[in-house]
Amino acid sequence: MSKIGWKENRTVYTFLRPEGRIKNKILWKENVVAYTFLGPALLLLSMFLVIPSIMSVYYAFTDYYLLTPNMRTFVGLDNFINLFQDPIFLKSLVNTLEFVVWVIPLQIGAALGLALLLNKQRKANTFFKVAYFSPVVMSLVVISVLWLYLLNPNEGIINNVLTYFGISAQPFLTSPKQAIFTIVVVSAWQGAGFQMLIFLAGLQNIPGDVYEAAQLDGMNKWQRFIYITLPLLKPTSIFIFITTLIGAFKLLVQPMVMTQGGPVNSTMTVVYYIYQTGFTDRMVGYASSIALLFGTIIGLVTITQRKLVKEDED
């Protein structure tokens, strides 16, 4: 029923009390229609998002083993106490943070650099844009398998190129010291083209006359970049920073396909460890405690960013 009709009925309701039923009846009908439309989405979201989230909070305090769901008992904070004595979990936390700290500046820096290079009238721009964007088109599994071959320490093309330029061959993914950094570079290589496009859209939203005015005021290229481009690009940058940050926290496929978390857990990430404990080892309770802890951290980061963005808009 239309909004106008509903308002008319409400007017009737205030003046003639016995007619009040009409309003209720219509609202009830409206509810039936609306909830029919909402039904499928609500059902699926509850089943696969809301209920699992709540369950995972509950499981975190139990010793739920996947194959014996009826034998789970409440164990209080045991999982969390074990968690902070679990060297692999602590290592996965450090690895994830290390990945985040490296990949954020590398990927966002690369994306901004590419966008600035392309933000100019040039005939060949489309070609370069497509080239920089092409790794985004490939799936994470494909790029992970592909780089596994490119980075092969003995026969890979990367080491062949390095030795050609007189640099000694590197172990890359087979070295506990280099593995996580190698994954950082591959991830940044794959993702930068995507953020480049968002930056480019942000750059093209800056009106040209702002630059012209600045030029008339005697600003040089560098000053215009610092005092005009960067401040006007702030909303875009915040958005990119946050989405990249949250994505980086969830690193999973690259280590799973390329290193299986090795060598010696040097590429074990938190989400990968949730998968291993909860799925491979079937310790749902323990995995849920990691999920709860880590989900809270990511949730807090997201909420903080929303506040920051809102303050920025005000």
Next chain:
Amino acid sequence: MRRKFGPLTILEYICLVLLAVLFIFPLFWMVASSMKPEAEIYNNMSNIKAFLPSFHPSDWFVSYNQVLLRFHLLVYIGNSLFYGLCVAVGSIIINGMAGYAFAKLNFSGKKVLFGLLLAILIVPFETILISQFTIIHSIGLVDTRLAVILPTLAGAFNIYLFRNFFMAIPTEIIESAKLDGANTWQVFWRVMLPMSKPAVATVGTLAFIGSWNDYIWPLMVLTDKSKFPIQVAITAINSTDPVYTNQVMAVLTISTVPLIIIYIVAQRYILEGIGGSGTGIK
């Protein structure tokens, strides 16, 4: 504008070209390696021929032939297409309906539900994989195609996107359709969806790409190889002895072709959708 070819312009072009090489050489190597005999790949490794297919065109598709004979590649591609299309169509209908309710219908609890919807956007999907699996496990859907499709259909972001799009459609249009005797269901199908083609295309394309690229969830819920999507099949093929580099590269190339087509056909909608798709790193 005046065109200057100063040293700075040349430097810029050198940068652009070097970066382009950096970004596309792996792709060239992938395609080139899939089009030559195994031994040639390793003989060519230290020169430019590494990025060229075999000089004998008869060798170009040998690895493709072999890999198609060894593995049910077409079944995996077919599975991925099936999952992708189901998820794309399903997301459009399910999220579109919910978006319509939030945009144009009155119902009790609207504000609360909308708040919940925004809150759901924050839930990091990856951390609840395990409890999602326990749900699939408890309703007996493990190793079914439904298990791959169902959890990915409804999405808070897509509902939000549809809602925003529908909000912009004037209520008068709905009113006049109703005067013509259309009910809410008909209004949704014949007025709202046709008037929101960009939103439909964005949600559909992103849902298809997301489903096509999904790896971890199908890996968890499927054990029967004949239901594997291509992404899961890739890692399985890459660990099935004997592993030939040219065959693996052929598989990687084949699995990328549909994505390239989609990105070319639907680039406009993908760009509109990335604004908040929240895929993060990618």
